[in-house]
Amino acid sequence: MNEASLTTSEEHREIPPVGRIVSVTGSRAIVHLAGCQKADAASALPAQRPEMGTLLRIEAASSMVFGLVTALRVESYEAASTVAETWIAELDLVGELLMNDKGEYPTFRRGVTAYPNLGDEVYLATQQELRKTFAHDDEATIEIGQLTQDSSIPAVLKVDELLGKHFAILGTTGTGKSCTVALLLRSILWDNPLAHVLLIDPHNEYSASFGQAAEVVSPENLYLPYWFLTFQEIVEVFLGDRPNSLAEQEILADVIPAAKARYAHGQQRNARGAQKSPRARLNDGPAYTVDSPVPYRISDVLDLILDRMGRLEHKNSLGPYKLLKSRIESVSKDPRFAFMFGSVTVNDDMSSILSRLFRIPVNNKPITILELTGLPSEVINVVVSVITRMTFDFALWSNGLVPVTIVCEEAHRYIPKDPNAGFEPTRRAISRIAKEGRKYGVSLGIVTQRPTELDPTIVSQCNTVFAMRMSNELDQAMVRAAIPDAAESVLEFLPSLGTGEAIAFGDGVTLPARLRFHMLPEHAMPHSTTAKFSEKWSKNITDPKFMEAVIRRWRSAGH
Known part of the structure; x- marks a missing residue:
């Protein structure tokens, strides 16, 4: 008997239902649970009654509909142990096994097309059904654990x-x-x-x-x-979140493309042995955007800043240039930033x-x-x-x-x-x-x-x-x-x-x-x-060099 046939209704006739459907609303259903006497509950095995998160099966006309228990309650609660109570389970309808021409239920699919009717019997999902529901035989899968409902189901x-x-x-x-x-x-x-x-x-x-x-x-x-960085990223490195840094940002936006062009033309000149004037290189910036992932030298950026400073007509405008130059020199020489600026040479x-x-x-x-x-x-x-x-x-x-x-x-x-x-x-x-x-x-x-x-x-x-x-x-x-x-x-x-x-x-x-x-x-x-x-706290620190090492790491981090 193949696995598909294990899920026919014949297998379930010997398994007693846990209840029946008394309400269906959209994707939710309410189950009136069997065994409503307190005496019945005391004698029932835990595996024979639904718990929060349990997957239940509903016997519909042409499919098995599965619902997840999301709430349990007792209506008309009575303190007397002999008084019958109404036990209710609320379900979210999550999927179904559709019956084929052979009366088998071979494939699970999410969603419900054949809704249960009032009075349909409800069962605990069997181990075979759980395996079929959570199996992905035709797909690339990994196993990461077990279901809480049944630890034998991966x-x-x-x-x-x-x-x-x-x-x-x-x-x-x-x-x-x-x-x-x-x-x-x-x-x-x-x-x-x-x-x-x-x-x-x-x-x-x-x-x-x-x-x-x-x-x-x-x-x-x-x-x-550093030349991997976009303009916004390099501004964050050099200037941080300083307010009123627009002037410095405008200078950077001008000199970085020119520095990229200077590096690129230098590489081309070295490759073909041609010569080009420094002034021509300075004017080739527009060939590159400030965000182009093209190498450039920090030394060229500083030279270009100095070049712009020398062209200023009003010396009282030097402030942003001096500040930017100082920040670039400080950050590029900071040992904490060696992963960005530490290379002696610039290579693509x-x-x-x-x-x-x-x-x-x-x-x-x-x-x-x-x-x-x-x-x-x-x-x-x-x-x-x-x-x-x-x-x-x-x-x-x-x-x-x-x-x-x-x-x-x-x-x-x-x-x-x-x-x-x-x-x-x-x-x-x-x-x-x-x-x-x-x-x-x-x-x-x-x-x-x-x-x-x-x-x-x-x-x-x-x-x-x-x-x-x-x-x-x-x-x-x-x-x-x-x-x-x-x-x-x-x-x-x-x-x-x-x-x-x-x-x-x-x-x-x-x-x-x-x-x-x-x-x-x-x-x-x-x-x-x-x-x-x-x-x-069970060990006492007695090494006098401990504090020195802490301070050394502290200072090296720049805090």
Whole structure:
């Protein structure tokens, strides 16, 4: 007997129903549960009665309709143990198995076409039905855990739907978000060793989760030359958020294209042995825009500023030039910015930098982890802006031939709900990936413990969401607004979820489901950033050099 025949109604005739339909309204149904005596309830096995989140089957005329239990209550409650009560279960109708010509139910599909009738009997979904409902035999999938309803049923994700339409992992601190990120990516990379994944790691916690499979880019080995930056990004580096810096910005907008032209013509002259006058080079700026990803020298920028200063008729206009020149010299010589300005020579090494970031070729390292701890705090937003912007541009100009997944931890820092917060170019770059990335093969994963601080337009683009424990009503409301399914009442479980549990919904899963993630091996656990006070306070620090080392690191960070 094949698996399809296991789901015929003959199999269920020996299984007693748990109730019958007494109301159907739109996508919801109400079930009058059998066994309404308290004595019956006391003798019933837990597996024989529905619980919150249980999947129930309704025997309709030509299909099996499945509903998720979202509420349980007793109507006409009586204290006496012998008095009959009315037990009610509320269901969200989520999908169905349609009967074929052989009387079998081979394929599950989301949505309901044949609604149940009043009086239709309701059953607990069998193990075979659960397997069929959550199976994806014809698609690329990964297993990430088990269903809470039946731990023997694996929780699987559709990889192409998960990545192709973006995903989000949301939950309060301590719910296991970092472990979930590591588990998802490890599972994806296990089946796709030639993947191209970029993980933005603000707390330097993920390198242990991937071992030799990761290219770890840290402040010690990061090379992101300043000429990669757009005008807004370079202004942020040189001038920050200083008010009244419009004059300095106008000077930069004038000299940077000229510096790019000077470098380009110098390269051409070296290649063909031709000569060109310095004055001609100075006037070739309009050939390049201020945002063109073309190399240029900081020394040329400073020379061009001096050149403009020498042409001024009124010396009282020198202020913005002097200030800008001073800021450029200060930042470019700051050892904390060596990853941008530290190279002795300027070379057009864009190809090698992008190849390293996006793993082309993969060379047994399908994921790049960008560690941000240790970078100057004032440029972290700029670094994230450059990385996310280049990710989209690379996908665009490679015609989508190399799909890239970028996962953004602490996403509320970069795409905040408040339009006046954060760094606008970073928000714009991530928003562009969220809205247009799927057309060019760029997928986005966002992770945060502060859902209410996220830009809701970005979250709405994530078609698969893993909602972990949340007790804040505003966080729950934000997640509820992002749900694409009718079964939004499943989020009532959010405050009671355990660590490592989640409600998964969206295109990456067949149905909204409560699941428990697999445990990671001990060696693959992300580094915890939570201080263990009792452990640290059990040891006395007696080394006199300890404080000196702290101050040295403090000062070297420039704070």
